Amino acid sequence: MRRIPxxxxxxxxxxxxxxxxxxxxxxxxxxxxxxxxxxVISGYLITTIILKQSExxxxxxxxxxxxxxxxxxxxxxxxxxxxxxxxxLPRQYPTEALPYFLTYTQNIQEYWGGSSPPFVHGFHHTWSxxxxxxxxxxxxxALVLFGRRxxxxxxxxxxxxxxxxRMAGFSRWILITRLDGLALGGILAAMIxxxxxxxxxxxxxxxxxxxxxxxxxxxxxxxxxxxxGLTATWPALGDPHVVISLxxxxxxxxxxxxxxxxxxxxxNRRWSWLRExxxxxxxxxxxxxxxxxxxxxxxVQDFADRYGISNRFLIDGLKVSLSFAVAxxxxxxxERPLLGLKDRFGYRERSHPGKILVPELTRIESxxxxxx
Numbered sequence: 001m002r003r004i005p006x007x008x009x010x011x012x013x014x015x016x017x018x019x020x021x022x023x024x025x026x027x028x029x030x031x032x033x034x035x036x037x038x039x040v041i042s043g044y045l046i047t048t049i050i051l052k053q054s055e056x057x058x059x060x061x062x063x064x065x066x067x068x069x070x071x072x073x074x075x076x077x078x079x080x081x082x083x084x085x086x087x088x089l090p091r092q093y094p095t096e097a098l099p100y101f102l103t104y105t106q107n108i109q110e111y112w113g114g115s116s117p118p119f120v121h122g123f124h125h126t127w128s129x130x131x132x133x134x135x136x137x138x139x140x141x142a143l144v145l146f147g148r149r150x151x152x153x154x155x156x157x158x159x160x161x162x163x164x165x166r167m168a169g170f171s172r173w174i175l176i177t178r179l180d181g182l183a184l185g186g187i188l189a190a191m192i193x194x195x196x197x198x199x200x201x202x203x204x205x206x207x208x209x210x211x212x213x214x215x216x217x218x219x220x221x222x223x224x225x226x227x228x229g230l231t232a233t234w235p236a237l238g239d240p241h242v243v244i245s246l247x248x249x250x251x252x253x254x255x256x257x258x259x260x261x262x263x264x265x266x267x268n269r270r271w272s273w274l275r276e277x278x279x280x281x282x283x284x285x286x287x288x289x290x291x292x293x294x295x296x297x298x299x300v301q302d303f304a305d306r307y308g309i310s311n312r313f314l315i316d317g318l319k320v321s322l323s324f325a326v327a328x329x330x331x332x333x334x335e336r337p338l339l340g341l342k343d344r345f346g347y348r349e350r351s352h353p354g355k356i357l358v359p360e361l362t363r364i365e366s367x368x369x370x371x372x
Contacts, residue, residue, distance in 0.1 A: 006274040012282025043185020053347040090306040094118035104133040110171035122295035151190040155183040166245035184256040213257030288327030
């Protein structure tokens with residue numbers, strides 16, 4: 001099986017967008033949608049792994065060990081370092097919520113409208129990692145228990161649950177309200193897997209992607225006018241929670257179409273710019289870029305305030321430079337060496353009839369940064 005380098009590039013671009021969003025445009029919510037791109041990619045990649053490998057002995061154990069090697073090391077290392085140096089920083093941060101962050105449950109109290117105790121602001125963006133870890137707890141087990149054919153009905157159920165809970169006013173930073181992106185990625189994986197097995201034609205896949213993309217773009221352009229016109233008949237459509245939920249789903253649908261086209265047309269000349277080497281490097285470092293940048297934005301600002309530095313160009317340049325430099329060092333010195341251990345928990349390959357369109361994820365699998 002082959003990798004799809006264009007997906008690495010997409011992750012790198014999304015990571016840069018998140019840095020720009022947090023640094024310069026924190027009120028421009030459209031940039032924050034980059035986290036949903038990560039969720040759709042994650043749903044696709046993880047479901048692909050499950051569909052192809054779930055029948056192997058010890059699959060779940062190997063799956064969780066490989067996931068842990070990808071996500072846990074630099075996450076816990078970052079927490080440990082921050083806690084170790086918190087007392088000597090220009091500003092000491094509260095750490096009462098440490099048990100929640102250690103267990104990826106920092107968003108759990110938002111299910112009932114509460115909030116976690118105070119914690120280091122630079123880790124607040126890890127709500128998306130919490131969502132990802134919580135997703136890993138049930139999705140592989142569900143597909144192993146119910147089988148591959150359950151992907152479509154389960155994914156559609158999760159999409160309805162996600163949209164419904166958002167419309168009901170539930171927090172947008174918890175798993176049940178962000179399941180539609182993950183579910184759409186799962187549907188994409190199931191469609192391509194069915195094509196590989198001769199059960200679904202590529203023509204139908206392309207039509208589905210076209211319809212999804214067209215529907216999404218149409219709603220983004222004309223959605224406000226459409227909802228306004230329908231509120232006289234269905235007043236609930238004017239509820240802000242309903243509008244936000246529909247917009248989020250439309251964005252996820254657009255990402256579903258985009259990622260689908262990239263996967264089935266990987267190697268095509270139209271995507272050559274996504275195969276550029278520097279973008280691939282950004283994709284490799286994207287987890288580190290995401291994880292470290294928010295911490296460094298706070299730290300650099302704290303030191304600038306302490307020493308009376310007010311030059312915005314200098315401060316912002318230092319924030320960006322450190323974010324990418326630390327991520328590059330982390331990738332080369334910590335993440336890549338540890339990923340070599342994943343070979344000890346590898347999946348045995350199985351062959352399927354038909355064209356193979358899904359990449360082998362032996363070194364860099366998905367991660368889902370988020371913004372808030």
